[in-house]
Amino acid sequence: MNQFALFREHPQLIYFDSAATCQVPDVVMQAFTDYYQQHHANVHRASHQLGRAATSALETARSTLASFIGASAANVALLPSTTAALNGLAQQVPVKWQAGDEILLSTAEHHANILPWQRLANEHQLILRYIPIDPETGDLGDWQALLNERTRVVSITAASNITGALFSITPLLLAAQARGAWTIVDAAQAAAHTSIQVTELHCDALVFSTHKVYSVNGCAVVYLSDALRDSMAPFQVGGGIVQRVTFTEAEFIDGIHKFEAGSPNTAAAVAAATAVTWLQKQKDVAHLAQLRQQLVRELHQRPWLTVLPSGAHATPTVAFYSDAFQAFDIAAWLDQHQIAVRAGHHCAQLLLQQWQLPAVVRVSLGAYNTASQITRFLETLDAGWALFGSD
Ligand SMILES: Cc1ncc(COP(=O)(O)O)c(C=O)c1O
CATH class of the missing domain: 3.90.1150.10 (Aspartate Aminotransferase, domain 1)
Known part of the structure; x- marks a missing residue:
C-alpha cells in the first residue's frame, strides 16, 4: 500500500x-518520469546521443517485456493497447478469406476480441463460432465440435474479465494449430496473475495491455510467432517502417519493427518494463x-x-x-x-x-x-x- x-x-x-x-x-512512476527528464527523444531515426539513449531505452524495455512472457525481443511489438492489437490482427492476419471460412472465439471474450472479428466476418461473409462457457463450472465448454476444416483463426481469452476464470486453452490452441488455423490469445486479464510462456501455449499471437500489470496506459505487449510476424503486413503504415518509397508504392522493413509505424510511446514501454520487474518481485x-x-x-x-x-x-x-x-x-x-x-x-x-x-x-x-x-x-x-x- x-x-x-x-x-x-x-x-x-x-x-x-x-x-x-x-x-x-512509485517505482514505475519514477521510471516514467526519469525517461522524460533524462532520455527523451524520438527513437530509431535520430543521429544524436539522446536519440540513441531513447532507442536503447525502448529496446531494453522490449527485451524485458519479451522475457516476461518467455519470448525473444524479435517477436514482441509494442502497440498502444490490446484493443489496437486485436483490431490490427483481425485486419491483417494472413488468410485468403473465402465466404464460409470460420473464426472461433468464446462467449467470454471482451468486446475488443469480438468486434474486430465481427467486422471482418461482415466484410468477407465469414462464420463466427463461439465456445460456450459452462454455466455450472465457469470453465471453457466443449470446443471439439466447433473446430473444423473451415476454422482459419482461433482467438481466445486466457481468462474471463467477469468471473476471473482462467481457461485451460493449450489443448484448443494445439488442436487449432494442427488444423492450420492461426491462434491468438488475449492475455489482458491473465498477464498479471499467471506465468505466461508463449512457447508452451502454442499461440501465434498473444497480447496484453500493460496498464493491467501495474503500469501506465499507452502500451501493449504483442507477441507474434516467427511465422505470423513474417507473413503478416503492417497494421498501420507510415514513418519508421519503410525501406523505400516511390510516388506510387512502398517497400517495408522486415522484422517486428514493421508493426510500429510512427513514434512509439517509449515512456510507457520503459514504465511497463519496470512494472513487470516489480510484479515478479x-x-x-x-x-x-x-x-x-x-x-x-x-x-x-x-x-x-x-x-x-x-x-x-x-x-x-x-x-x-x-x-x-x-x-x-x-x-x-x-x-x-x-x-x-x-x-x-x-x-x-x-x-x-x-x-x-x-x-x-x-x-x-x-x-x-x-x-x-x-x-x-x-x-x-x-x-x-x-x-x-x-x-
Ligand atoms: C480480456 C480483455 N481483453 C481486452 C481488453 C481491452 O484492453 P484495452 O482497453 O487496454 O485495450 C480488456 C480490458 O478490460 C480485457 O479485460
Whole structure:
C-alpha cells in the first residue's frame, strides 16, 4: 500500500477495480518520469546521443517485456493497447478469406476480441463460432465440435474479465494449430496473475495491455510467432517502417519493427518494463489467492446474492448479482463508502447473454488489497442490503 501515492493520499479508499486498470507503484512512476527528464527523444531515426539513449531505452524495455512472457525481443511489438492489437490482427492476419471460412472465439471474450472479428466476418461473409462457457463450472465448454476444416483463426481469452476464470486453452490452441488455423490469445486479464510462456501455449499471437500489470496506459505487449510476424503486413503504415518509397508504392522493413509505424510511446514501454520487474518481485500470488478465497467464501454465505462460477483456477476477480439489490445500486452504495467496484456487463455482453444474467457486480483485487478491506467491503455490502435490499 505504501508504494502507491494514491493510497498514501487516500488511505480510506478501497480500490477493487484492478481488472479494469491497476494502480501504479512509485517505482514505475519514477521510471516514467526519469525517461522524460533524462532520455527523451524520438527513437530509431535520430543521429544524436539522446536519440540513441531513447532507442536503447525502448529496446531494453522490449527485451524485458519479451522475457516476461518467455519470448525473444524479435517477436514482441509494442502497440498502444490490446484493443489496437486485436483490431490490427483481425485486419491483417494472413488468410485468403473465402465466404464460409470460420473464426472461433468464446462467449467470454471482451468486446475488443469480438468486434474486430465481427467486422471482418461482415466484410468477407465469414462464420463466427463461439465456445460456450459452462454455466455450472465457469470453465471453457466443449470446443471439439466447433473446430473444423473451415476454422482459419482461433482467438481466445486466457481468462474471463467477469468471473476471473482462467481457461485451460493449450489443448484448443494445439488442436487449432494442427488444423492450420492461426491462434491468438488475449492475455489482458491473465498477464498479471499467471506465468505466461508463449512457447508452451502454442499461440501465434498473444497480447496484453500493460496498464493491467501495474503500469501506465499507452502500451501493449504483442507477441507474434516467427511465422505470423513474417507473413503478416503492417497494421498501420507510415514513418519508421519503410525501406523505400516511390510516388506510387512502398517497400517495408522486415522484422517486428514493421508493426510500429510512427513514434512509439517509449515512456510507457520503459514504465511497463519496470512494472513487470516489480510484479515478479511481489510474490503476491498466494496473498491474492487467499483474499479471493476469503471473499468467495463470505459471499456464498449471503443467500440474497449469487456468485458467478469461476472454473478450476481464477484470477483474483469475483462477480456476483442479487435479484433484490441491483448491481448498479450496490456499486453506487459502495462508492459512497469509498469502495470502488464495477457494475454492468463489463464489455463482455455475450457471457451475460449466454447465462441470461442481468448486470453483475465485479470485485477485482490487486497487490495493494488486504483482508481488512475485504471485511470492510462485506460490512458495507450488508449495511446496504439491510437498507435497500428486499426479500
Ligand atoms: C480480456 C480483455 N481483453 C481486452 C481488453 C481491452 O484492453 P484495452 O482497453 O487496454 O485495450 C480488456 C480490458 O478490460 C480485457 O479485460
